[in-house]
Amino acid sequence: MKRMFQIVAVALTLGFSLSGCGNPVQTAAGGKKGAMDMQGAAERSDDMLDAVLKAIEPEVQWAHGPTTTGSCDVTRRRTVMTIVSAGRREEFLDTVEKFWRKKDYRIKGINNDKEFPAVYAQTKAGFGISLSFRGEGQAFFEADSPCVKESKVADPTSEPNGPSYEGVYPLPRPNVRSDYWSAGAS
Numbered sequence: 541m542k543r544m545f546q547i548v549a550v551a552l553t554l555g556f557s558l559s560g561c562g563n564p565v566q567t568a569a570g571g572k573k574g575a576m577d578m579q580g581a582a583e584r585s586d587d588m589l590d591a592v593l594k595a596i597e598p599e600v601q602w603a604h605g606p607t608t609t610g611s612c613d614v615t616r617r618r619t620v621m622t623i624v625s626a627g628r629r630e631e632f633l634d635t636v637e638k639f640w641r642k643k644d645y646r647i648k649g650i651n652n653d654k655e656f657p658a659v660y661a662q663t664k665a666g667f668g669i670s671l672s673f674r675g676e677g678q679a680f681f682e683a684d685s686p687c688v689k690e691s692k693v694a695d696p697t698s699e700p701n702g703p704s705y706e707g708v709y710p711l712p713r714p715n716v717r718s719d720y721w722s723a724g725a726s
Contacts, residue, residue, distance in 0.1 A: 581685035
């Protein structure tokens with residue numbers, strides 16, 4: 541009976557270690573960090589989203605989308621308020637994909653749909669990040685954490701580079717014109 545208990549204990553320990561919850565999450569510097577919590581994961585997601593938006597030239601205006609939490613994960617969002625014309629969407633996606641590849645993110649998928657294109661990537665630490673175009677050509681960035689320790693999650697601290705639309709849901713459709721990104725849009 542004692543032997544059976546040991547086998548069950550080992551099996552449970554192995555199962556929990558493979559599930560991902562509570563496992564160390566790699567930090568931005570590449571080191572290991574013991575059991576990141578949801579707030580830490582939210583901050584890491586914010587860093588990833590802020591970095592990709594800063595890499596887009598010319599700059600686009602963005603606002604925070606809603607933060608959602610699951611039982612052990614966090615999703616942060618940024619909504620692009622700049623109009624990206626249909627003729628510029630492929631270039632916009634390519635710019636983002638190249639930046640993610642430079643950061644050594646693994647590209648998990650590309651949707652080449654003409655109306656609703658998207659690109660999906662994942663970091664070595666298991667964070668997912670995506671850019672997708674949806675209704676009326678609005679671009680949305682999302683960063684999803686792997687399973688981490690449960691904790692409270694504060695609002696993002698980065699300031700949008702335009703109106704914050706605080707308390708407005710859903711956010712308006714893209715309404716900012718760019719000489720470059722909006723070229724050819726009506």
